[in-house]
Amino acid sequence: MNTLDQKTAIITGGNSGIGYATAKLFKSKGANVIITGRNAGAVNDAASELGVTGYISDQGDILAIDKLAEVVKADFGTIDIIFLNAGIANFAPFEQSSEGHFDEIININVKGVFFTLQKLLPLLNNGGSVIFNTSVNASVGMPNSGVYSASKAALIALSRVLATELSSRKIRVNCISPGPVETPVYEKLGLNAEEIAGFSKVLSDKILLKRFGQSQEIAQLAAFLGSDDSSFITGTEMVIDGGLIVNPVV
Template identity: 50%
Template structure:
C-alpha cells in the first residue's frame, strides 16, 4: 500500500546517494517528488529516472535557497515533506585548520540546512514532516573530524528546537543518522582500489553487524518518518549504523 499518496516531498541533494534513494522511495510510496542539486545534468537525469521534478540549487548559498523556495511556491504552492539531505564531507585536524576547511563544511551542512528549513517553513502544510540527514559522528569523537562532526551535532540541536517550535502546527521534525553507507560520496575521496578496500575493511571492523549500510536502508527510514505511521514521533534522532557508535 502506498502510504504517501497525495503528498508533495522535497529532497535536497536528491540527484545521488542517500538523497536519490530517498526520493525514489518517496515516489514509490505515492508522493509527488521534487529534487534539488548543484549539477544541472545530474539533476535532470535523476529527475527523469525517478519521475520527479528537478531544480538546480546550491544549499550552501542562502540566496539560492530563497530562490528555490520561491520557485517551489510558484509551481507547487505547498509541500508536505522536506528531507534536508544535501551535505559535503570534509575534515582537518584542529591545529592548523584553514578557514576554508571550516567554511566549506559548515556553509552546506549547517548554515545551508538551517536556512533551508527556515525559508521553507512557510511552505510546509500543517501536519507535515521535516527530516534532517545527520550522521552517527555527531555523537562520536574521531580525530580530524571535529568540523564535520560539529556540523552534524549543530544540526541535531536545530532539529530538536525546530520540533518544539513547529509542534503547534503539528509539523514533525526528526533526524536520521547513518554510519558508513555505500554511496557515490565515498568514491569521491580519490582513493585507489586498494586504499578504498582498506577503508572499507577498517570501517567494517568497527561495525558490530560487520557490513557497510546502503542508501536504501536510510531511504526507508526517511519514508517512515514522512508518513502517518510516525505521527507521534518528533524531535527524535535515529542512528542507523549497524551498532558502530555503541
C-alpha cells in the same frame, strides 16, 4: 503500500546516494517528489530516471535558496515533507583544519540547511514532517572529523529546538543519523579504489553487523518518518549504523 500517497516531498541533494534512493522510494509510495542539487547534469539525469521534478539549487548560496523557495511555491503551492539531505563531507586533523575547510563545511552543512528550511517552512503544511540527515559522527568522536562532526551535531541541536517551536503546527522534526553508507561520497574525498577498500575494511570491523549500510536502508527510515505511521515521533535522533555507536572507532 502507498503510505505517502497525495504527499509532496522535497529532497535536497536528491541526485545521488541516499537522496536518490529516498526519492525513488518516496515516488514508489505515492509521493509527488522534488529533488534538488547543484550539478545541473546530475539533477536532470536523476529527475528523468526517477520521473520526479528536479531543480538546480546550490545550498551554499542564499540567493539560490530564495529562488528555490519561490519556484517550489509557484509550481506546487505547498509541501508535506522536507528531507534536508544535502551536505558535504571533508576531513582533516584538528590542528591542520584551515579556515577555508571550516567555512566550507559550516556554510553548506549548517548555514545552508538552516536557511533552506527557513525559506521552505512557510510552504510546509500543518502536520508535515521535517527530516534532517545528520550523522553518527556527531556522537562517536571519529578522528579527523572535527568540523564535519560539529556541523552534524549542530543540526541535531537545531532539530530539537524546532520540534518545540513547530509543535503548535503539528509539524514533526526528526533526525536520521547514519553510520557508514555505501555512497559516492568516498570517491569525492579523492580516495582510490584500494584506499576505499582499506577504509571500508577498518570501519566494517567496528560495525557489529560487519558491513556498510545501503542507501535504500536509510531511505526506508526516511519514508517512515515522512509518513503518518510516525505521527507520534518528534524531536528524536534515529541512529542507523549497524551497531557502530556501541563499538566506536576511537
